[in-house]
Amino acid sequence: xxGNMKVDRFCGxxxxxxxxxxxxxxxxxxxxxxxxxxxxxxxxxCDDWNEVSQECYCVREASRLKKRNHSRR
Amino acid sequence: xxxxxxxxxxxxxxxxxSSMTIDELMRQFRGSGSFGAGRLAAACDTYEKMLRDxxxxxxxxxxxxxxxxxxxxxxxxxxxxxxxxxxxxxGASMVHDAIEAVGGRHYRGDWLxxxxxxxxxxxxxxxxxxxxxxxxxxxxxxxxxxxxEIAADRRGGSLGSNEFAWELGKRLKDSDSIxxxxxxxxxxxxxxxxxxxEFGFIHWLHSSQQxxxxxxLVDAFKDVxxxxxxxxASPKNGMVVxxxxxxxxxxxxxxxxxxxxxxxxxxxxxDHPEAGGLSGSTLKETVSWGKVKGDADKVMVNGxxxxxxxxxxxxxxxxxxxxxxxxxxLKRVKSSGRSVD
Numbered sequence: 001x002x003g004n005m006k007v008d009r010f011c012g013x014x015x016x017x018x019x020x021x022x023x024x025x026x027x028x029x030x031x032x033x034x035x036x037x038x039x040x041x042x043x044x045x046c047d048d049w050n051e052v053s054q055e056c057y058c059v060r061e062a063s064r065l066k067k068r069n070h071s072r073r
Numbered sequence: 074x075x076x077x078x079x080x081x082x083x084x085x086x087x088x089x090x091s092s093m094t095i096d097e098l099m100r101q102f103r104g105s106g107s108f109g110a111g112r113l114a115a116a117c118d119t120y121e122k123m124l125r126d127x128x129x130x131x132x133x134x135x136x137x138x139x140x141x142x143x144x145x146x147x148x149x150x151x152x153x154x155x156x157x158x159x160x161x162x163x164g165a166s167m168v169h170d171a172i173e174a175v176g177g178r179h180y181r182g183d184w185l186x187x188x189x190x191x192x193x194x195x196x197x198x199x200x201x202x203x204x205x206x207x208x209x210x211x212x213x214x215x216x217x218x219x220x221x222e223i224a225a226d227r228r229g230g231s232l233g234s235n236e237f238a239w240e241l242g243k244r245l246k247d248s249d250s251i252x253x254x255x256x257x258x259x260x261x262x263x264x265x266x267x268x269x270x271e272f273g274f275i276h277w278l279h280s281s282q283q284x285x286x287x288x289x290l291v292d293a294f295k296d297v298x299x300x301x302x303x304x305x306a307s308p309k310n311g312m313v314v315x316x317x318x319x320x321x322x323x324x325x326x327x328x329x330x331x332x333x334x335x336x337x338x339x340x341x342x343x344d345h346p347e348a349g350g351l352s353g354s355t356l357k358e359t360v361s362w363g364k365v366k367g368d369a370d371k372v373m374v375n376g377x378x379x380x381x382x383x384x385x386x387x388x389x390x391x392x393x394x395x396x397x398x399x400x401x402x403l404k405r406v407k408s409s410g411r412s413v414d
Contacts, residue, residue, distance in 0.1 A: 019195045019207040027210045033281045036212070057193045 001023040012042035012058035024060035095384060096391040112122050113381060115372040116339045122370055123311040123337045124136040124156060124393065131337075135162035136316035136352075139248055140177040141202045142171035142379045145251060147386060152254045156386075157313070158401045159303060160255065160262045161320040164270025167238060167252055167262065168212070174247035175210030175215050179187035213228040213275050220279035220333050232252045233295035238262035259404075261303070286343040296323075297330070304331035305329065307402055311337030315378045317344060317352025325364035334363050339385070340372040341378045 003062035008073075011017050015029040022037055031049050041061035085104030090097070096117075103114035107302030123129050139148065150159045159318050169179070182203035186206075191198055195206035217355050223232070223240045232240065236359050242256030255262050267273070293314055302311055312328075314321045321340070326334045356373050359365040 005163075008373075018210045019205065020193065022205070022207060027207075027214065029278075032278060035282060042141055054192065056195060058195070 001046075004038045008059075008060075009049045010042060010059050011040045011044050011046075011049075012062055013020075013052050013055070014045070015052045016048065017042075017052070017058065023058050023065060025057065090159060090217070092292055098386040099384065107298055109374065109376060112372055112374045113376075113384065116341070116374050116381075116385050117371045117392075119311075119337055119339050120313060120385055120389045121392055123313075124389065124397075126309060126311075127405075128309050129337065130158045130159060130303060130306035130402055131156070132159045132310065132312040132316040133157040134167045134316075134320035134324050136318040136320050137152045137163075137166075137378065138169065138199045138202065139166055139315055139382075140173070140251070140379065141199050144247060144379065145170060145173060145319070145381065147255045149249055149251050151295040152251065152258050152260045154390075155258070155399045155404075156390075156403055157298070158260065158403065160251075160260060160322050162262065162302070163265055163318065163320060164264045164267040164272045167241070168266060168271040170215065170251040171241065171245065172204070172208050172212050174245040174250040174253065177204070177211060179204055187331065193410075199394065209271060212271065213278055216241070216272075216275045217279040220289045221282075221286065224279075224289040224377060227290070228288070229287055231290035231292040231295065233291050233299055234264040234267045234291060235261040235296060235299060235318070237267065237291045238264060249272055261299070263300055263323065264370060265292055265293055266319045267298060288400060297327075300324075301331045303403065304333045306406070307333075309336040311335060312339070313344070314338070314340040317342050317350075317354075317384055322351050325359060325362070328364050329362060330361075334366040334369070335359075335371075336366060336369050338365045338369055339383045340373045341375060341385075341389060342373065342375060345375075368399060385387055 011026045011028060012023070012073060013042060016028050017026040020027040024042055026040050026042050026048050029036045031040065042058050043066065084107055087101045087105050087110070101116050102110035103118070105111060106114070122132050133151070135148070139179045180203040182201050184201045188198060191203070197204045197206060203250060219241065226360070238252060239256045242250065242252035245253045248251055248295065252262065276289060302321070310328060310333055312324045314324070317340065317390045338356050340356060341351050344350060346355050346358065356365055356371040360367050365371055
């Protein structure tokens with residue numbers, strides 16, 4: 001993230017994330033490298049989290065979608 | 074030359090009809106013979122001559138985003154109809170094909186768009202075409218598994234880029250895929266700069282995971298004797314170049330190395346010669362190297378290949394007619410049992 005603002009840590013704002021099914025599921029290159037299942041939830045997080053170099057909409061869009069899905073129930 | 078020799082061919086003015094076919098339009102362009110229209114008409118004539126020449130092997134050199142721009146089916150159909158014998162292309166061209174082969178798509182977009190916004194949505198732009206990042210990622214994931222399979226089959230042995238392309242084509246089930254059809258029709262696809270594409274990064278993924286398993290080895294140097302062998306075995310050779318760059322250079326270099334020189338050449342490019350780059354270099358210049366023969370049938374068409382290449386192929390296919398059947402020279406020789414070495 002730009003600047004020193006403290007951010008909530010999610011797969012969707014981690015430097016290892018790539019899209020798999022926008023916006024809810026991501027492909028994690030770090031997990032792939034370790035031989036683990038690389039498909040992760042956007043709003044999940046693990047100890048390997050690292051800062052992303054440029055901000056994107058993944059967390060925002062996944063949170064919105066999750067909120068919308070909850071409110072429909 | 075005498076003065077009257079310069080004034081033999083008056084410009085015929087283009088006449089447009091309401092039910093005109095593409096080839097009829099190209100013939101009108103031939104009559105005008107001027108500027109881009111004249112060159113386009115000449116390119117149609119040259120491609121027709123290549124196809125009707127029973128001794129000619131035809132190389133298609135592809136660079137640029139031909140597949141994203143909608144020419145995937147056209148190229149695939151040329152292979153299926155045996156109107157092209159060898160493809161030499163960038164790795165990216167076949168990456169784009171493979172993306173669609175595993176279910177991805179390219180989307181019509183706009184070049185007047187906020188690219189920062191696209192970045193945040195993980196959408197990549199190729200001028201006015203959009204590609205979602207997940208289509209690349211799914212390809213990476215799928216192909217890294219295919220790389221594992223190929224490496225296990227080869228047990229440490231290396232492949233030329235053409236062998237690699239067929240190994241991919243064998244494993245892609247999409248019947249519209251260029252890679253798949255090339256494998257089925259035994260059309261070699263050479264990718265001399267294969268590492269400079271997503272194929273290279275997929276290799277990184279594959280090799281980072283392998284631990285003590287076999288690693289896929291693609292050796293582009295192995296291509297050299299193979300492509301030169303094709304040139305050498307063919308009495309005549311022709312090239313159709315879309316763009317230029319490494320693919321055009323690879324074809325022309327093989328023409329020199331095999332001491333054959335090209336008999337036919339069509340180049341479609343937006344580049345110009347003044348900067349000294351290969352993509353814009355004139356076919357006249359290639360004669361100085363021996364890449365193209367001095368008396369070759371050759372033409373350069375300056376313009377956007379997404380318009381020009383379909384026009385050339387549509388015109389020529391119309392001329393050839395539905396009954397035209399071409400058996401490539403090297404396939405005829407092979408089926409007759411004669412050696413092509």
